[in-house]
Amino acid sequence: MSAVGTPTLASIHRYPLKSARGERLAESSVEPWGLEGDRRWMVVDPDGLAVTAREVHPLLLLRPEITAAGLRIEAPGCDPLEVATPDPARQVPVRLWRSELTAAHxxxxxxxxxxxxxxxxxxxxxxxxxRRPVSAEYAAPDDRVSLADGYPLLVTTRASLDALNDQVLERSGGAHDPLPMERFRPNVVVDGVGAWAEDDWRRVRIGGVDFRAVKGCARCVITTLDPDTAEGGKEPIASLARIRRWDGATWFGTNLVPDLPDGRPVTIREGDEVEVLEAVEPGAGPIRPVR
Known part of the structure; x- marks a missing residue:
């Protein structure tokens, strides 16, 4: 179990290709739109609509790696793919949820x-x-995001995962294995705080970067897919529905927007201190739409 103590940055995670496997980093630059290299590549259908692991589960099994030339992707049973970063002049229209923009093919x-x-x-x-603004409902007009679902970074905490796994084990009578944090695809994981503390954060400093906590993260079917096999199940949604259900959705983690005064990237590292600069009283649950 995670202990409450000095809040620290326990791990950093980047996802070069949207919906594919992530990689753990010892350090990373934070850019205005997210971690350096995070979700800058995406698979789309012939009409330019984003393809994600929600509907194409094998995407989870692809293992991308950023290279000096572009991207390398490995897939089970296949020779790896080496692809160069495309010429920015080769723009095609793409759509990701409500965002309509262009990207290089x-x-x-x-x-x-x-x-x-x-x-x-x-x-x-x-x-x-x-090219891609963050939803104006929760962010400032000049906030930007890469190809993440909606916000530059996602923070989770070890204590919240422990609390959820307690529910998973209780619900299964001890038969279900604990869920790994990989199910939730965070960018930064914090240790040394209590379970669900991230619900209450409004501004937080990680290393030398200040972040606004702008919205809780409503969880989807991807969390029910085993990251090693892409096979589905009922957890964690079944247990989250018992303890983390509001407004018809289940919630885990909090979306962050970095505040970089001059727009220059700042590096964060595992072990960095995490300081809560502003928080609300506990008990209201995650930041979510006003009804």
Whole structure:
């Protein structure tokens, strides 16, 4: 179990290709739109609509790695793909939820991805993240985000995962294995705070970066997929529905927007101190839409 003590940055995670496997980093630069290299690549269908692991579960099994030339992707049973960062002039229209923007098409990857995923898709790269604003409902007009679902970073805490796993084990009578944090695809994981403390945060400092906590994270079917097999189940949604259900959704983690006064990246590292600069009284649950 996680102990309450000095809040620290326990781990950092980046996801180079949206919906694919992530990688743990000892340190990372924080840019205005998220961690350096986080979710700058995305798979889309022939019409430019984002393809995610919600509907194409095998995406979770792809293992991307950022290289000097672009991106390397490994898939079970296949030769790896090496793809160069595409020319920014090769823009195509793409849509991710309510965001409509353009991204550069890496056409040489399409045939490989078609075989691996079993459907016609294209690979695109977001060369300029300033094209995509964050939802104005929760953020400032000049906030930007890469190809994450909605916000630059997601923070979770070890204590909250421990509390959830207590419920998972209780519900299963001890038969279910504890869920790993990978299910929730966070960017930063904090240790040394109590369970669900992140619900109450409004401003937090990690290392040398100040963040606004702008919205709780409503969880989807991806969390029910085993990250090692892409096979589905009922957890954690079943247990979250017992203890973390508000407004018809289940919640785990909090979305963050970095405040970088001059826009220059700042590096954070595992073990950095985490300081809560502003918080509300506990008990209200995650930040969520006003009804």
């Amino acid at each position: 890496a056409g040489e990857a399409d045939a490989w991805l078609n075989r691996v995923l079993g459907r016609p898709v294209r690979l695109v790269h977001l060369d300029d993240p300033t």
